[in-house]
Amino acid sequence: MSVSSNDHSSGRKSLPExxxxxxxxxxxxxxxxxSDPIHYHAFREMFIExxxxxxIPITEDFYAENISGKHNDYLGKALFPDWSFEKCAKFLDDKEASFRRLAPQQLKAVNGLYKLCKWIEDHGLKCAAVTNAPRLNAELMISxxxxSDFFQVIVLGCECERAxxxxxxxxxALKELNASPKHTVVFEDSxxxxxxxxAAGLPVVGVTTRNPEQSLxxxxxxLLIKDFEDPKLWIAIEASLKQE
Structure with missing residues (x-):
């Protein structure tokens, strides 16, 4: 099941709008x-330790439901309610270090990403990365x-009042880009x-990389897309450039 780009039944804003x-x-x-398979592997191995x-090793379903997309401050409290803040932070810092060791050999772009990035550059659009990842992870993945030279702004959840x-x-991100929410789109997978x-008043395109479509x-x-080659995406974004 997917949501059409012109579905107004739930008040969702379509890209052409x-x-x-x-x-x-x-x-x-x-x-x-x-990146979720890398995070999942790091969490699973450290949990076993x-x-x-x-x-008992965690499953991918457990990871998707309880960990994926969530900020580390939340994860510490949710996963280890009896641990001290310091102990949680140490575990999660070690997990992030494990991720960074694995990422250079395993990280791959979602299909069609560079095609979309070129389209964004060709049309002179403003662009930001907005993530709950720690800075070291975010900068490593982007690199x-x-x-590294594509994003004008990188916003970290841990550097905001709330992630x-x-x-x-x-x-x-809107403030730093001086962009209007009426003319901005978000791409997210979680x-x-x-x-x-x-909640920020923005239309969101859900990328069905790993998480269940219905939850998105x-x-x-x-709008839901398989990846950045999805024809539904290109029909919608081309329409979003046309001033009525």
Missing amino acids: LAPLEAVLFDIDGTLCD IGYNNG ILGL KPFPDPYLR VSGIEAGV IDAGAS
Whole structure:
């Protein structure tokens, strides 16, 4: 099941309604790149080491439901309610270091990403990366993807008053880009990210990299795409440039 770009039944804004499109905001993990398998592997191995869940390895479904897209401050409290803040932070810092060791060999761009980036550059649109990832992770992923010079702004949830699923990171991106929410679109792959974009008053394109389609629809996605080659996306974004 997917949501049509002209579906108004739930109050979702379609991409053509953004015309003329002015800015594009991207999540990083799972949106620019299929990083969830790397995060999942790092979490699973570290959980086994500490005997989490009685030593039974977590499943991909558990990861998708309880971890994917969520900020580390939230994860520490949710995963380890009996641990001190310092112990949680140490575990999650070690997990992020494990991710950074694995990423250079395993990280790959989502199909069609560079085609979309070139289209954005060719049309002179403003662009920002908006992520709950720590700065070291965000900068590493963007560098591996060869996009260090592409984004005008990088907004981190941990540097905002509230991270996703709150709207603060997207509101900051709009402010720093001096972009109007009436002419800006978001690309996200997680429920928390989509909820953040919707809460900021922005239409969100859900990338179905790993998370269940229905959960992205329920979170408020205006359009679902398989990847950045999806014909539905190109029909919608071309229409978003045309001023009525």
